[in-house]
Amino acid sequence: MFKALAGAALVAALCVSGQAKAGPTEDAIAAAILTMPESRKAVGAGPLARDFVKRFYSERDMRPAWFGKPAAEELNQALTRALTQGFRPADFDMGRLYELHDAALSGGAAEIAAFDLQATDSAIRLVEYMFYGKVDPEKISPSWNFDRPLIDRDPAEVFDEYLDGPGFAALMELLWLDDFQYLQMIDALARYRGIEARGGWPEIARGDTLKPDMEDARLPALRQRLMAEGDLPADSGAGLAYDAETVVAVQSFQLRHGLTADGVVGPKTLASLNAPVSDRIDKLRLSLERFRWYVRGLGPDFVLVNIAGARTFVVLDNRPVWATRSITGSEYRQTPVFSDEIEYMVVNPTWSVPASIFRKDKLPRIRKDVGYLERNGYVVRNARGEVVSPGSVNWSADNPGVSILQKPGENNALGRIKFMFPNAYSVYLHDTNDRELFDRDERNLSSGCVRIEDPFVLAGLLMRQDSSWTQDRMEAILESGKTTRIDLPEPMPVLLTYWTAWVEDGVVQFREDPYARDAAVLKALNADS
Known part of the structure; x- marks a missing residue:
């Protein structure tokens, strides 16, 4: 009896606001909110379901938001449009939404309330998934550090404002992505779904x-x-x-x-x-989802590395202006997915060989032939940083207690230039002395850094705002042989991403999954909300 009275009191409290008086539908909405399941967690907006719905309808004095209103058709159109961007009807519970709408047309207050609450839930899922993506990338990639935009207003207030004002379509117009690559991938997805509809x-x-x-x-x-x-x-x-x-x-x-x-x-x-064509469709859906993870809030200019495709792009004014073949990390030394800013370049770089590469790659070669060091321009340093003779080192020891540094020159593993964005992974973009590797079809070969086939073209694009930067100046620095740091006029965002499908010069590209990452993302993308 106490619980029943408490429930009735809460219904009454939810329905009372200002001078408005609750009617049967308002009462039914308030009652239905009490039976909703516990809140699920959104990717970025916080708790949804009962908590959001309660705030939303409180803003509206429990009035229906969708039934019998233009917003219902606008929601239907928006959901249909979302399906073209790789989502599934189940992501928004569209089957149940349409069943409840049909029931509301011939039913009473309870049926109208059930449809209205489902429409609200479908709508907030749509907004959330378009804004953040459906899958939480932080659960997929431990290196994820992309800045994600925050909603600085209560979503319930925003929903109420638009539904009673410009309309739901106007709200969605603010959220649809208008990025050049994203739109091309939508077109590609439609094309491959068409192939599937015709029998594959x-x-x-x-x-x-x-x-x-x-x-x-x-x-x-x-x-x-x-x-x-x-x-x-x-x-x-x-x-x-x-x-x-x-x-x-x-x-x-x-x-x-x-x-x-x-x-x-x-x-x-x-x-x-x-x-099968379904595999190609899934790859495009995955790329669209990964794009939603980071594209919102990006500036118009950035460098993008597609790790899976071993390609690097420069985007200026939101358009790709240049692309080059790259070499990215092997399956065992994977290039991490993260974002940063390129701050400076180093011409004629030295290479301090990382400890892991020294142990696994260099030390076995040195033990076979200590002359390898001199031939390839390496100097040996002890624990105090002092240069010592290779002959003074016990190379057969498990830990010789030294490090090696490669001097600038044609044999330097970093080539003649590197592009620095200091980060926890010691990953950067650089030239290479092993250029024939760019001719390989599968180029996931490096120890984690990204090698660039045409690094001096990239240098020119990064320095395009510096009027003093010329080809002659670059050549003079190269010829000097001196290690020279050159700060960029302003930092350039760099995104290290992972796509197994994309569109380049109007051509749909597919790649295999070198790090076996697609399955986990696809499973999460296809999971029930």
């Missing part, structure tokens, strides 16, 4: 490696597969001969998937061709 693409049977000028019964299936993504025109020829047109189409496919573009359909190319 055929699987190509295993067999001998397909080489140009061969004849093989699998050629018709190969052509259909290539036509599905547009690598081969739809009106291309038929037959069992592996002709030149099909070879060119296979090379196009290989380039888009980070494979050796030789036109030969070997095991790797065949496996990529036979990946």
